Amino acid sequence: MIKKITNISDQGIICDxxxxxxxxxxxxxxxxxxxxxxxxxxxxxxGIYNIIPSYNKLVVHFDxxxxxxxxxxxxxxxxxxxxxxxTQSGKNWTIPVCYxxxxxxxxxxxxxxxxxxxxxxxxxHLETEFYVYMIGFMPGHPYMGDLDKKLFTSRLQxxxxxxxxxSVAIAEKFCIVYPYLSPGGWNxxxxxxxxxxxxxxxxxxxxxxxxxxxxxxxxxxxxxx
Numbered sequence: 001m002i003k004k005i006t007n008i009s010d011q012g013i014i015c016d017x018x019x020x021x022x023x024x025x026x027x028x029x030x031x032x033x034x035x036x037x038x039x040x041x042x043x044x045x046x047g048i049y050n051i052i053p054s055y056n057k058l059v060v061h062f063d064x065x066x067x068x069x070x071x072x073x074x075x076x077x078x079x080x081x082x083x084x085x086x087t088q089s090g091k092n093w094t095i096p097v098c099y100x101x102x103x104x105x106x107x108x109x110x111x112x113x114x115x116x117x118x119x120x121x122x123x124x125h126l127e128t129e130f131y132v133y134m135i136g137f138m139p140g141h142p143y144m145g146d147l148d149k150k151l152f153t154s155r156l157q158x159x160x161x162x163x164x165x166x167s168v169a170i171a172e173k174f175c176i177v178y179p180y181l182s183p184g185g186w187n188x189x190x191x192x193x194x195x196x197x198x199x200x201x202x203x204x205x206x207x208x209x210x211x212x213x214x215x216x217x218x219x220x221x222x223x224x225x
Contacts, residue, residue: 001028001081005073008059013069015058015076021145026133029053030211031084032076036060045075053210054134055143090132090211095177095194096219097168103191103221106156106169110187113153124148125189125216130175132212140179140197142208147173159185166191168216190216193224 003016015032017025033053040048047067052059062072099107099122107118114121130144137143147170155171160183163169167178169186176186179196196207208214 002032002076005076007069010069011064012059012061013072013076015060017056017058019056021055021133023131023145025056026053026131027211028081029056029058032058032079032081033210035079035084036076045072048072054136090209090213093208093212093214094217095192095214096223097190097192097216098219098221098224099190100221103164103167104189105167106187107189110153110189114151116150121151121189122218124151125170125175126218128175128215130214130216132208132210132214133174134210135206135208138180138182140206140208142177142196142212142214144175144214145173147175149173153187155185156187159183163188164191166193168192191224192216 001017003018005013005015008014017029030053033051036045036048036051039045040051047062048060049063050061060072060076062068099118101107107121110116110121111118128148131146133143133145135142151170152173153171163178163182163184165178165181167184167188168190169176169178169184169188171186177192177194177196178184194207198205198207
């Protein structure tokens, strides 16, 4: 349930579902996101122009000339979250990843810190069905959970200035894929060639959406396309 709804600006509010990060809470966030998006697209709720879901929060931006925070908060407060469509499911993806040493920049160090072999780390990563909690940090960048507890690890003490595009990385209980060349401080264990953000697709540029599930498939370097 929503713990509180507060203003973050004169054109935005945040729906706070608490501090826990788990699938049950995130699915409630996504259900509300889908509901508001549908109502907004049908113009049944006027003035909303942007809705952003995260692990346990939902930000709603609106046009002050059409609506205001009091009305938006009132609308959301009257929604019975238990009756929202919970049958809507995300897409299922299988993503190729190469764990060769030239791509798995931190795999060797992880064998020491986790007390596991490379093969054990890779096996655990491949066996996990990841759930996309949210897209953030940069366009198309997925935050996925939950890693097997034996792979829980901290971020790098010194982040890299440049992380290669397509790098698959882990930290804490999450896994991410870097959609662009960028700075980053997560532990890189492999690389994929899948394009996560398509600037030519103006309708749905992000490959993944919150609520999707992802399995990784091990491939060799020659199979990365």
